[in-house]
Amino acid sequence: MKEKVRLTTKKDSRKNFFRLLLFFAALIIPWILVSIFITKTSVKQENTEIKLINYKPDTIADVDHSKFPLLRQNFESPEQVTAACLTCHNLTASEIMHTSHWKWTKVYVTEQGDTIALGKKNIINNFCVGVPSNEPRCTSCHIGYGYKDKHFDFQDSSRIDCLICHDQTGTYEKFPTGAGYPVSTPKSFNGKEYLPPDYSFIARNVGTPRIENCGACHFVGGGGNNVKHGDIANELKEVTQEVDVHMAIDGAHMECVECHITERHEIMGNLYSIASENTNRLRCAHCHTEQPHQDNTLNRHVRKVSCQTCHIPTYAKESHTKMYWDWSRAGQFKEDGSLLVRKDSSGNIVYHSKKGAFVWENNVKPDYIWFNGKAEHYLLGEKVDSIRPMPLNQLYGNYHDKESRIIPVKKHIANQPYDPINRTIILPHLFGKDSMAYWKNFDWDKAARHGMQYVDLPYSGTYDFIETVMYWPINHMVAPADQSLQCADCHARDSRLKSLTGFYLPGRDHNNLLDLLGYALLIASFAGVLIHALLRLKNNNKSVKNN
């Protein structure tokens, strides 16, 4: 009786078989197609052709300066060269004298509505602190001659130094302590020999500034290679793509001014260790467009993440950069009373009697902050608040601000002189041949008193040290595309943006309570199911036994 009667015909069973086949095909084929699509397209993503606009890699000189009779004379002093330049470029002096390269200030309106002129001339940093009272040393990087004290005449066009930017021979050099002048007789500084320049030769060989011209000052800010910026250093004159795709000799091999477009001596680009306003900024998009990626998910990131964030995974790739400076430890000497200088294995000075202790780093992962192009700076004489380390340049921005993007920064922390009574940062008189300079007599009190008096600010007579921080936006040393950050560098529990809180970042963030609830729910359902199943099995066995 139990025999089953199969009533389906052969035709039916074949039909059923095909139906089943079709069903499984419909279920499986889309998955195969999707997986093929994915494997094919991920190969396609390797295509890294770069979109470029607005970029003209070469400019041809309009004139050959070596042919001008005016420049065939014998120049005795650098001012004579400047005078010769201004004979033809007779409107250029006023151009120059409006630039921040000359004035060392920029006018801007503070949050409080005050209009102030702020720049290298009067700002406080946490390296050698400030220019006033230390001019002859600092102003070796001024594009002028004789900025030796606060009485320098910024209206005197004869003092413009044309050659520091326009020399094409590579032989023109200002002396490090010469207030912007080259030497007139051979002199040495820190073991390096400086010779009087051949002005006539140089004057006949001028042209558009090259990386060597810009680098002469900008690569050695803070008194040595790569001390300040971290992302621009002498090695950029000859690097491979791994270090900087733009400057690389095997890459674009660009000059500074190809990005830092200059019109009438106004150079584009800000650095917010000094700059304050969201103007005159260089944008990668100028050449690379606002939608530079083939992947739209990446392009959507542009609204919140600056290009630099992903494309500069590390800075100070070759030479080290200074990360920490402790002035409080300055003034220790060898037993014989001579200057104590200690170097690390890479040759970086980690202690100097004149300057204190340093920490250097190499291949540094940047810190990250929100930035909208606006900054505020600690001004000379301002009261210090209680935040430590005390920010000397506050870069503004936050997640909720439309203009803000995440940018990479170098954080330089220092322990620097401070007046605890007046609650002001001290501008010490460091350099000078007089008895008050710290680097002569190693007396902080005298240095502080003289420095503060020089800028007409009170000094209580008590000094201490305060921890300060400066944020240096990282814009150079762009890595090749395949070395840029990957998603998981930020979108992971152990994220590069770990300290950038206050917003939800997928992959990094989660709500502990919610996750706990979720796990509890899952565990509860597993446990419930397990208990239920065990009870069923038990009762099943019982009923089998009973039967």
Added chain:
Amino acid sequence: MIKKEEYIYKWFERFWHWSQALLIFFLALTGFEVHGLYHLFGFENAVFLHDIAAWAFLVLIVFAIFWHFVTGEWKQYIPTTKYIKAQIAYYITGIFKGAPHPTHKTVYNKFNPLQRIIYLGLKLLVIPVMVITGIIYMYYTYPNNPIEISGLGLIAHIHTFGAFALMAFVVAHVYLTTTGETPLASIKAMITGWEVVTLDEKEAHKVHMQKAVDDSVAGYYRLDSKGFFVEVNDAWLSMYKYSNKSDVIGKHYSLTRKSEDLQELDHIFQSVMKGKSITSKPVKRKCSDGSTGKHLLSANPVTTEDAVIGIEGFILDLDETHEFSEHMYDAVRDSGAGYYRLDEQGIIRDVNEAWLKLYKYDKKEEVIGLPCSFLRPEGEVEEFNQIFRHVMQGETLSGKITMRKCKDGTLARHISSASPIVMGNKIVGVNGFILDLSELDVSTRV
């Protein structure tokens, strides 16, 4: 209780279910990686795959919504509180004692009340919330966006919690599939579409009676208390040579008789309205074209709780050209028509009282579950099997005189009809009517 294999899940439904299962599993796998719980594909690939799967899911949802509305299957999800307590009690206690499921699966009601509520919750709450938060998650960049919510946090948290909830659902859902007839029966059903369901007798009887009526060669009619047609089936229409139901419904029964025969019908109508039943009365009908035919009429009162609200019954054609018609006309006079239903393997699934009487059984239980072939004298089994095969391939049979073997072993004659039971697009059994011929010595009359 009747157990029967039913075609419950249509092919699209199964495709939809399994695609959805794969997609939810894959979305969870990639989604929890994006959440940062583990490293499998890598964040970038996980996001890419999650997005692709999300779009695939969205397409599937659009098709599924379309399908639910076109097929009317959405009605399966209308929540009900009826039996919900019983269902919960079953899962908490009854299941351990081996108690039967409190609700029964049918093609028209395939979810229990708990399933209805949970699935509806998924469709109307969890999945829409996941889709909406997912789309915002994909395209939202705060604050450069018109919708003012401060950041992704809330969206991401809702999306994540939804994922946890879905996972918990999957755990319970997969486990509960094992509470079917056998542990794997429900999963097998979701693959093949066919599931053995336990039907309660009354319901099955109703369903199959309806089916039998719709498909049978017997004409069915129903009149209201004043004698107006409420319902007729196709067989009725063809016997009366009408092409449209609307030509009949709402009309008075008097149009079905010649004036001289009308009095008889009035008499029948009145007596049935008083509660009497008529079984197999041979009568003469007047067709729409004015021609006449003979058929057997049965009539039963249609009752509500206390009142007769109309009459209904069947008519079996006694075609004038049929060689046995005259005999049958006499034979089936006053006899009850027996109804039977067989499944696709020839097993008896249902019979009525008249059938039992003809075969001299006392209770249905004595025959239900037995193969129909034992009801035939040994010499006729092969012929019966042949007929059964023909009907299972879609043929309809009427007026076949056959020999039956009764319970006590005696033989008798009847005339039978048999038509296929079609479910979906598959023939799942055979049903029909039998009319007794035993009082007649057919051979001598021919």
